[in-house]
Amino acid sequence: MxxxxxxxxxxxxxxxxxxxxxxxxxxxxxxxxxxxVVMKPTIEAKAAVVANEASGKVLFDQNGSEQLPIASMTKVITAYIIYQKIANGEIHWKDQVPVSQYAHDISGNYELSNVPLSMVEHYTVQQLMETLFIYSSNASAIALAEYASGSEKAFVKEMSSFLESLGIENYQLFNASGLTNNLLGKYMKKDFKADAENELSARDMALVCKKIIDDYPEVLKIARMDNVSFVADSITTVEMKNFNHMLPGRSSYYKGVDGLKTGTTEGAGPSFAGTVKRGGVRLVSVVIGAKEPEARFSETARLYDYIFDKFDxxxxxxxxxxxxxxxxxxxxxxxxxxxxxxxxxxxxxxxxxxxxxxxxxxxxxxxxxxxxxxxxxxxxxxxxxxxxxxxxxxxxxxxxxxxxxxxxxxxxxxxxxxxxxxxxxxxxxxxxxxxxxxx
CATH class of the missing domain: 2.60.410.10 (D-Ala-D-Ala carboxypeptidase, C-terminal domain)
Structure with missing residues (x-):
């Protein structure tokens, strides 16, 4: 610039x-x-926001304040709590995480984003965090939450406290994975409707992304990892390709993108919390509810083009x-x-x-x-x-x-x-x- x-x-x-x-x-x-006079693009999505990561200055806002389902972008909040607990010495990267019946059962649902987790195996915090970002593993989010706080319910309280510490008041959280309540099966949260989802506005989701990059920039090392092997047990290895198609070598590659998290549910639609760095400038962006999966990336690219082409x-x-x-x-x-x-x-x-x-x-x-x-x-x-x-x-x-x-x-x-x-x-x-x- x-x-x-x-x-x-x-x-x-x-x-x-x-x-x-x-x-x-x-x-x-x-x-x-x-x-x-610069014409802002109309983004084909329920909401879209772009901000300067360093200052938090919002550069584009389309319906950014409406509280909407955030699907697996929830896992950015989950990851923040894990990083915080590691920084505080409460847990460590090499800790062996046990797998509960709950996490095991969810991992066996192949209609969901998951890696298989065995109850007779233990996985490190590092391994589960990689599956969280690269493969959006819902079972890994549950296992990490239970290990870090004793139960997912207790972990969600910490997630809520974190949001409130940022000044966020309008949100809904009831799990660490971002799954729709009815997809939890027998582990549905009884205090919420079957079609309930974690909810946040696009602006607040972008604020969470800014916060994790500010406090734990090393998250981007995991977020941009691709083609990683996860050994579930002695006979099962999952070859994980990152769900973020804006990374190098992928179908929607965009120069400078190195994170952060995709998300899709029926309520949210294809969504993406992204970040890009060019010329010393880092942006954070959130697109919620694109028309189809690849469109969340193409619409994000349009946002980045708008900022980089039209602004100094x-x-x-x-x-x-x-x-x-x-x-x-x-x-x-x-x-x-x-x-x-x-x-x-x-x-x-x-x-x-x-x-x-x-x-x-x-x-x-x-x-x-x-x-x-x-x-x-x-x-x-x-x-x-x-x-x-x-x-x-x-x-x-x-x-x-x-x-x-x-x-x-x-x-x-x-x-x-x-x-x-x-x-x-x-x-x-x-x-x-x-x-x-x-x-």
């Missing part, structure tokens, strides 16, 4: 808002030609650039004012050919966090020292995946060093402060 030079982009910042002591600062952009990722703030027109008051320092700067570069997706972002507003709000007296910074302060946190956000109707997202978090740093004043100056400052307090 091409870059636009920084001076033009700095004119795009329309406002700086301080949360502590600063008044509103308006920065007016230079009038230019209007933003190019451009730097709107550069690391080290000053917060123009603003400085912080310093107490007990040799200097009374501290110039401040942005501590990292911020990139935003904008339509290619954009000269002026009249409809793309960027706001910066600054919350200063250093210890201070009366809202002022206390010397000494080192150059480059963090003195606060800013949030840069694109204000459009699509927003961010995250519910608590203020925007792109940017550290605010000191542009120069301010040394502590000598003892006499500091003593006079303390005396003057006490006098003001007395009156």
């Amino acid at each position: 091409s870059e636009v030079n920084r001076p033009k982009l700095m004119n795009w910042i329309l406002g700086v808002f301080t949360l502590v002591t600063f008044a509103l600062l308006g920065i007016s952009p230079v009038p230019n030609a209007g933003q190019p 990722l451009v730097p709107i703030l550069a690391k080290g650039s000053p917060v123009k027109g603003k400085s912080l008051e310093v107490v007990k320092g040799k200097e009374k004012q501290l110039p401040i700067a942005y501590g990292k570069t911020v990139n935003l997706h904008v339509t290619k050919g954009t000269n002026h972002v009249k409809d793309l507003e960027s706001k910066v709000s600054i919350d200063y966090t250093l210890p201070n007296e009366d809202g002022k910074l206390l010397a000494p302060i080192k150059k480059g020292q963090k003195v606060g946190l800013a949030y840069v956000s694109q204000t459009d109707s699509d927003g961010y995946l995250q519910y608590d997202r203020k925007g792109e978090a940017v550290p605010i740093v000191a542009s120069k060093e301010v040394k502590e004043a000598n003892f006499i100056v500091r003593a006079f400052h303390d005396l003057w402060r006490k006098i003001k307090l007395a009156f």
Whole structure:
């Protein structure tokens, strides 16, 4: 993706808002030609969402907020809990996982996505996680859930807690596999209807995908694996080909795709939670309810083409650039004012050919966090020292995946060093402060 030079982009910042002591600062952009009109594609599916993985900024949303069945995309949530428990030391990759009657019986239903699991065999967490992503094994999801939490019911509670920790309120979960309730046979959950399914919106499913990639990027190593052998027992070996047809060498190959999870049930329809990385930019996407199995991949490809062809990722703030027109008051320092700067570069997706972002507003709000007296910074302060946190956000109707997202978090740093004043100056400052307090 091409870059636009920084001076033009700095004119795009329309406002700086301080949360502590600063008044509103308006920065007016230079009038230019209007933003190019880009026609969004209509995706042939019940819902579709694409977002920038790093920031969570939603770049495309078609019915993304409707709660819908998610089928085996459920297994991304299941995988997150497993990764979390491994990270916490509760379970380990090489642990031998026993197979319950429940998991064994489900594994024997060859109308479902499965690998056979024997009750006299033990399989490692690593093996079952591979079957989960590559072959969408429902029995493996059950076995992992039971091993990790003692029962699938307890595991589902942890899945629910995880969703709620992300701010997700509208969902339905009752199993770790994503199977429709009636497909569980005698293991149907009695508190749910026969045709009940796990449900989530496309936006929330994309948020889950972002979260697992953020916290456990190694998941992509498993998600992109293909042509893997699973030894079920001494006489049975399953040659697993990944259900994700957008991987290299597959029928719907798309350059840069390395995950994440397919899903299909009667209620959900052919669905796909995907991720792609090109030119240093990673996207996450969710398509729910495509017209037919291969269409979930072709529609995902259309979404990726739309983003990569029509948008540029451009730097709107550069690391080290000053917060123009603003400085912080310093107490007990040799200097009374501290110039401040942005501590990292911020990139935003904008339509290619954009000269002026009249409809793309960027706001910066600054919350200063250093210890201070009366809202002022206390010397000494080192150059480059963090003195606060800013949030840069694109204000459009699509927003961010995250519910608590203020925007792109940017550290605010000191542009120069301010040394502590000598003892006499500091003593006079303390005396003057006490006098003001007395009156």
